[in-house]
Amino acid sequence: xxELDLSQIIDTIxxxxxxxxxxxxxxxxNRWLENASGLHSPEVRGRSLIELYPExxxxxxxxxxxxxxSFGNFAYFSQRVHGHLxxxxxxxxxxxTGDFMDQHCTMxxxxxxxxxxxxxxxxxxxxxxxxxxxxxSELAMKDVLTSAYNRRFFDRRLLEELDRCKRYERSLxxxxxxxxxxxxxxxxxxxLFGDEALRRAAAAWNEAVRSSDIVARYGGEEFxxxxxxxxPEDARVLADRIRRSVSSEDVCFGGQCVxxxxxxGVAFSRPGDGPDDILRRADEALYRAxxxxxxxxxxxx
Numbered sequence: 001x002x003e004l005d006l007s008q009i010i011d012t013i014x015x016x017x018x019x020x021x022x023x024x025x026x027x028x029x030n031r032w033l034e035n036a037s038g039l040h041s042p043e044v045r046g047r048s049l050i051e052l053y054p055e056x057x058x059x060x061x062x063x064x065x066x067x068x069x070s071f072g073n074f075a076y077f078s079q080r081v082h083g084h085l086x087x088x089x090x091x092x093x094x095x096x097t098g099d100f101m102d103q104h105c106t107m108x109x110x111x112x113x114x115x116x117x118x119x120x121x122x123x124x125x126x127x128x129x130x131x132x133x134x135x136x137s138e139l140a141m142k143d144v145l146t147s148a149y150n151r152r153f154f155d156r157r158l159l160e161e162l163d164r165c166k167r168y169e170r171s172l173x174x175x176x177x178x179x180x181x182x183x184x185x186x187x188x189x190x191x192l193f194g195d196e197a198l199r200r201a202a203a204a205w206n207e208a209v210r211s212s213d214i215v216a217r218y219g220g221e222e223f224x225x226x227x228x229x230x231x232p233e234d235a236r237v238l239a240d241r242i243r244r245s246v247s248s249e250d251v252c253f254g255g256q257c258v259x260x261x262x263x264x265g266v267a268f269s270r271p272g273d274g275p276d277d278i279l280r281r282a283d284e285a286l287y288r289a290x291x292x293x294x295x296x297x298x299x300x301x
Contacts, residue, residue, distance in 0.1 A: 016123030077105040146202035154216035172269035173227035173235030176282040196253040208245035263289035267300035
């Protein structure tokens with residue numbers, strides 16, 4: 001194998017390319033891999049790839065490695081399934097959510113006189129693409145204005161949580177929230193101020209809930225919070241904490257500051273409940289909270 005020919009072809013491309021022999025000793029390590037790993041070609045040439053990266057001693061890589069040499073097969077390692085093949089450090093600029101680079105990798109045979117004598121591995125860094133995909137997926141679930149989950153995501157999760165309640169006899173709390181006198185706020189201070197009030201409310205509620213809870217914008221100034229694994233008393237306490245969080249400080253925008261409050265209605269799952277049932281009880285409780293003076297929590301019957 002000509003080192004000069006290889007370097008002319010693969011040392012300038014934006015992919016990692018390495019070549020190993022049947023003992024998995026490194027024959028070629030291109031410039032991209034030098035930059036990505038911090039290991040220069042003279043340091044690694046002749047060394048075992050598995051000694052450098054013991055993670056490759058697992059059954060997935062070993063099975064595919066043997067298949068390349070025994071049958072001349074090709075192997076593919078997708079980011080979606082494997083995350084990465086070779087644990088190369090991720091660049092912070094690429095926006096990876098983990099310690100290692102997200103990768104698509106291909107492994108295939110190199111023949112001489114019809115016999116497989118080497119295997120090549122091509123490493124593609126897909127970290128930025130994975131980041132974009134995750135961002136688009138998150139945007140599809142989120143309300144554009146408030147960054148709370150949107151109605152479509154909420155409806156799906158409510159169905160899932162009610163199904164979980166049915167199968168495992170678990171409990172589910174639902175809080176329906178509405179900003180008090182929101183129309184008057186919009187009329188008096190303008191819709192931009194109203195938008196800021198909605199953003200601040202959603203942020204306050206997300207801070208007040210547990211990591212397992214789900215805050216969603218249900219419509220207009222109305223929000224819902226799903227409280228999985230939560231019984232009546234805990235749900236009432238959580239609802240009151242959520243309600244109070246929005247009025248803990250003024251909303252300020254455009255030189256105007258206003259204290260905003262919210263009313264809340266709480267409902268709990270019952271055997272045989274569908275989404276409409278628990279939503280109706282939460283909505284009725286919210287109506288009573290509004291009728292009872294606002295800035296308060298009412299529990300559904």
